[in-house]
Amino acid sequence: MPIKVITFDLDNTLWDVEPALIRAEEAQRAWLLEHRPGTMEQYDHARLWEFKKRVWQRHPELLHNVSAMREQMLLELQLAAGYAEKEARVGAEQAFAVFLQQRHQVELYEEALEILEALSRDFTLGALTNGNADIFKTDAGEYFDFAFLAEDVGASKPAPDMFHAAMASSGATATNIIHVGDNPEHDIQGARAVGMYTVWVNTLGQKWPGGERAHREVISLKDLPAAIDSIATEAPGERS
Template sequence: MPASPIKLITFDLDNTLWDVEPALLRAEQAQYLWLQQHRPAVTRKFNPQAMRDFRVTHYKQHPELAHQISAIRISAVQAMLLAAGYDSDNANAGAQAAFDVFMELRHQVQPYEQALDVLQQLSKEYQLGALTNGNADIFKLELGDCFDFSFSAEQVDASKPLPDMFHAAMSAAQVDNHQVVHVGDNPHHDIYGAKQVGLFTVWMNSGDWRWPRGEPADEEISKLQQLPDAIRRIEAKLA
């Protein structure tokens, strides 16, 4: 049997391997409760919606942290704590502790059905890499045992669809662009971004969305169980 022309499969994480919204909601709630207990003045000044609104404004005011999702989240809480009257030391320590609470819950995700089985199967034939604009660490999850490496926007200081993460993955795996398939849920960040550097693409469309516009992915799936067959179809076109 001839060797596969595909050597590397890269994956987005949030909403590609799991639905991230429930975990983010729980994490936000846990962080607010921690602040309510340990820095109560800030929760008297900001209710949860006001905190979200403040964070959006803070993000816009700090474009230099656009790709540093953890740093900007900590920075926003620091600013709220200062606005609530805490001194610098209390604001800094409180923001970091609140972020630690957030991150613990942020990683309590429920992978999509058969995600582990599919990744274990693929890892026997291909290198696997994780590429995320978020701050999830795949190696904190059981799924991480299937991956060879991971890159985040924070690490490379550039978010998809910028090419930096895709180039980092190719360098780590020592492969060329025509040997890579990228799997992701976001048409712009994942599919457009990967295509711009010449990768093959699989759109994870778990919500039955209509393709927005532009060149579609090479393959489309609604469940991870369909991914191995999608990879095979890409390989067949290259044979």
């Protein structure tokens, strides 16, 4: 069987990320209101979003490191409120730690753990994410053999760096790997560009936006094993 490795995107592939992000943002805001008064009171959601965008524009070097970018935003919020740099840096670290703790309180899709457990018996499993979720801090961590974040490799999907890192870590070639993800550009186009098989997790029933399609499409993770079995029956030279 040519398939040896299954790599997964995380957010909106294994879980709905929005609830965890909302809780994390609320916890971060509460920490700042208590420990750094004057930092957040004047910002509603829209104004805070504009502040974040200005930070991104000033720090393009942090484009592929969402953790460092968030800490920079937290630092600048406190500096703008008049806190000394040393105090602001400590506050940024602590507020980010609060955010990250809640960010990892994800609720996996109902069938995810059962599917991952079954797949882990036959395949090496890896996680590849542009975000800052650590799969090993979730309930699914025990089934994974390796994980890479964009900040680990210095580039976000669809750049090839994370896919190449997966090949190097697993010792598998591109034709031995299926990448599973929800984003047509980042996951499907990125993985296909390096020669991997792909499965599009389309839980929202979206239309394909164009370009080379995934090798298989599923609307639920419960359909993933069948899609993988179907791909595994193909010889590498027969892919479309």
